[in-house]
Amino acid sequence: MFLLLCILSTLASEVFTSDYSLLDQDYYDLNNAKAIFNQFIQKYEKEYDDRIDYHFEVFKQNLQNINKWNKEKGTKMFGINAFTDLTFEEFSRFYLGFNAKNISSDGIVYKPSGIEAPDSLDWRDSGYVSPVKNQENCGSCFAFSATGNVEGQYAKNHNTQAISLSVQQSLDCESQGNCIDGGFPHNVFQALAEQGGSMREEDYPYEGVKGQCRTQRDKIVAKVTGGSQLGVSGEDDLKEALASHGPLSISVCVDNQFKAYNGGVFKPSTPCYQSNHAVLLVGYGNEGSTKYWLIKNSWGKQWGDQGYFRLVMGQRACGIGVIYTACAKVA
Template structure:
């Protein structure tokens, strides 16, 4: 039987406007921000961030949005629909449900390693929850950036392969291999074999039983039961200026694919949303978090999570 290839094709098309007309447009655009903030029907507010100063749309796309969104995934086991809970509330926030297990918001800077940051967030979160707070650690996305040969380091990657790596190899603590690829550079082919601190042992934390989760109620059930999940979606230009509210894109310029951790859900202003942890630092959005409308950018189409091994 010939191999299946449809599960590795990017699902988001290259947007002609994004590549040509607006390629050299500054990311921080006061006129766009004013347009968003002056129209209350949009349901969210925008602002400028210094992290995007002197950066163009083209540079931003090249630096941050290399995640490949797959058209389908027939290989990864799916979360059984019969597991769906019937007691799903209107609002849920993992930060209040498991107060002692809230991973810190990280900053990927100008390296397109959202696939590693979000997977590490989810694994650490689930490990803390599964151990009732006894194992509350910060994992190393840098190790995965340097060592995961199935993905493309700062040039992006695939969600499913990030979990394949966490199952087969695992990742150590962030104090063992600190983040050093923030400027978009990494040491190709030099996977570390020992911690930066010589006296520290390189113990790795692994995942198991990774599942592809489809359907809104299944995603909600997974978050409520086990903790956050990893989600990939298509990003539009205006997300960079998000400040508060429920995000729905206003402009049509596509930047590319991005991955985040979904940690909750709710309803605000009549809009159903997912609560997400981003990796653009704690000064972006709502202290590093944002609310994104259900269905926005295909947010429910690429959702993965594995169980923590402990």
């Protein structure tokens, strides 16, 4: 009898801890919002103080938005994720980190080389892209984007698989950037060049807060010699630059709709050109007649399409190919 009770207790526990079916629906019934919220709290391990009622109301409003956007798109493009209990203002304070208002016009003007870019491209297939990482509640996207670019440049130059390099080193050693105000990838390239290069992630793991620069020069594996903004004149130039250089640091404009992205080729419902987030451009392709960019984000694998998103090509969506592109120099 005792053994039977133990088995039943274990099965009940497994059901309780793994049944998140209410979170994955084509349409969210707001009358059932409390039950959905409870599963959300459990899955994403949320802990609230006395503001739980406030976050529940925000959650319900976001469910209503998701229902509306999916109806407009005619597809299940948006859904619940770790950010569904946050307003866009709250989300922006912690999960972005690129401020286009403070960007300079310095950089190298990209001159097309005349190469014929392939019809589709995914630098992951060449091994130039490391696994998806998570910036957590720190506006360090610029450091993740820059580090991903260095990883790709090193792998491409050495014809090898990408090594997961230290984002924390990129964050700590770039003096101007931080978790609150964000920063710029090209400043990270210069900082790493001054340090002699980038260490492995395992030797300088991510902490989610900015600290003192603690580079150990004897553990540097990727020698960074510099880097800069790359002035592309539009998406055609960007496509060629991606095919020529490998994964690129870019900026995009993130809005409330984008944070709820769940998969598919994203086309913003309203224009969004004020870049506020740095990401890593890794490829492009098409879904039927719709061409898209393939982009690696830094919000973990549970966001979007396993941590990636596809952005419609040819419409300057989210400001891509307009505001910012950068690339490191790696020996």
